[in-house]
Amino acid sequence: MAADGTLVAGAPAAAGSGRANTMQRFARRRSTIAFLMALPLIALIGGLVVYPAGYAMWLSTLNRRMTANIGLGNFEILLESDTFWMVIMQSCIFAVGAVIAKALIGFWLAHMLHHIPAKGQRKWRGMLLIPWVIPPALSTLGWWWMFDPSYSSINWLLNIFAVPAVPWLGEPWWARFSVILVNVWYGSPFFMIMYLAALKSVPDQLYEAAAIDGATGWQGLRYVTLPMMQNIISITVLFSLIVTFANYDIVRVLTNGGPRDLTQVFASYAFQVGILSGNLPRGAAVSLFMFPVLAVFAYFILRGINRRNKEQM
């Protein structure tokens, strides 16, 4: 093998014909090998991402019977529907509210963990990661039992302290709070672990220099920790926004979109319209609405990251 990693073929064998030489040279090129090695991944992405996305786009242009192309008709119909506007608003409340809460709680937990001596840290880290490793459909079912309209265990505890029962899933704002709470419970450990890794990579010398300059703990956090973590915060927020926007199982298990569609989000509404109601094209149109919303978020977040990178260069 050559120093650059390319294989050196036996010269006598390749000397047969000019055509064979060309083919062999082509096969030996680093870009060809790289392409061949990446081919399984490209095929996977093509089959599982590009094709379904293209198919969904095509589907969304059809009528309900899928017999005629109606262009952007499904999008137009959706934008004239009260319920769909409510779904857009709720998806934004759900995703933005949950991501902010997850980021704050994750940041706080990461700080707490960072200051625990290394010996005990692993135990706490493991315990705090538990919500994230339980399959969400299963853990949401547990939460559903706690929120159950008639037999809520949380209400049972509240009643012991003479606090009136809360209609966790029956009253719109409580229902919205409940779905966000479960998402925060499930997603905070991800933020925690990412932020913990980022905290560990901040050089101690920076804190020492700040301390010598007389910085308080708060100033250290504001002028050292946060700037050093800005990129990881942006990336985790973006990643979490994408995942939270597409969340389906929590709403489906906890509220089924109720009461009165007031907890419905894009994914649950797309499933209801597309699969359960038998209107696949309109369901596809609902799910594609996530794309422009996320594109706007992604544009601003990634622009911020790029700017900071350029400033640092």
Place this chain on the structure above:
Amino acid sequence: MTGKGMTRRGALRSGAGVIAAGALGAPMVHAQGTGGSLRVAFWDHWVPTGNDAMRALVKEWSEKNRVEVTLDFINTTGNQLQLAGAAQAQSKSGHDIISLAPWDVGTYASVLEPVDDVINRLIAKYGPINPVAEYLAKREGAWRGVPATSGTQNKPACVRFDLMQEHAGLDVRAMWPASGQPGPGADQWTWDTFLTAAEKCAKAGYPFGLPLGAFSDAVDWVGALFASYGASMMDEKGKPTVRNNPKLRTAIEYAVRLSKALPNDVWAWDDASNNRALISGRSALVFNPPSAWAVAKRDQPQVAEKCWTIPMPAGPEGRFLAYLPWTSGIWNFGRNKQTAKALLEFLGERSSAEALTSKTSGYDIPPFETMTDFKIWETEGPPVGTVYNYPLKPHHKAKPSIAFAPAPGEFAAQMYVQALNTKVIARVAQGGDTVDQALGWLERELTTIVRGG
């Protein structure tokens, strides 16, 4: 490595064992040969013995006809069966026969084999078929599936007769005895009487357990209520009938009044909440198949022995009974359509229907009125006769109903899944809208559904 540790080979062997056990335990195959083969997906029955009954029937038929049948039972948790149907219809491959949820027959009509020949032979033998089953399974003049017995249910009232007698002064067993005749007071079993009883029982601490969320139990009982007031939202041509519709307004106003006598969390109830309300002894009445009573018989026998099933109340336009049928469809891209038809015809026979219904303690409802006299409904208990009035009997003078009929199936399916009937009530009772505002919202929703074909 210590002797107690697991070796790599040991782990591989164990893994292979688990995989082999899984493969052996997967679908049941009757290897008979020569008569062809069929792949069948049936609904995974709630009642554990339901699948055994179906398996025994299919085995009997496959041995007689020398057909290899691969039988899969797919459950509806997480809508697995509906997802399987959607995927198979899109990919045009999969099972030969599949159980279809009520509205899915219409959704997939274009890829389902017409079965008029089977239906006509069954009708010739057993008389008229349930009109709701016909409304759901017939598209463009052709039957696209055979109405099934397995899983098909009515949702009459399951009443705690002791509580109803004590707090509302109604002797429901005398009104609707386990005989072919209505008793004294049966003609007074109207929605007005029902409301009075609901208020009295709520006052006594035993409110009726009637869900008003977006699940099928809620949509079904409200659908029957609306039907008994003649309150439809869309006509058979697909035209919304919300504006200037006094019957719809009356039905909504009635439901809003009734909702005030129900637990304040019924807006979030799912299909299990009403069962739990009855089983726990907190509720005096639910609209449900006998599954709630059956669980009570196992877990709370003192509750079960005080339950009695009676028809739904009557309204100004008559008495209606919520009915939710399953249909067995044959994909038109299947390999062995004639054999599939033969199997479905066999399962539609009276003897097959009775075997299924008997094994499920009377839960399954056959699609023919002439099959509402099975012995199981007379003998099941305690108390004996408690489910006698579960099937729709001629003396009930009732009609089967499904919410949003007679709207065209493709629109009614969307209205049903989006639970427009319970939501319009909730907008007034919980959201504080006026009836006019709620009706305006309803009309806009219906227009959205109709647009786009």
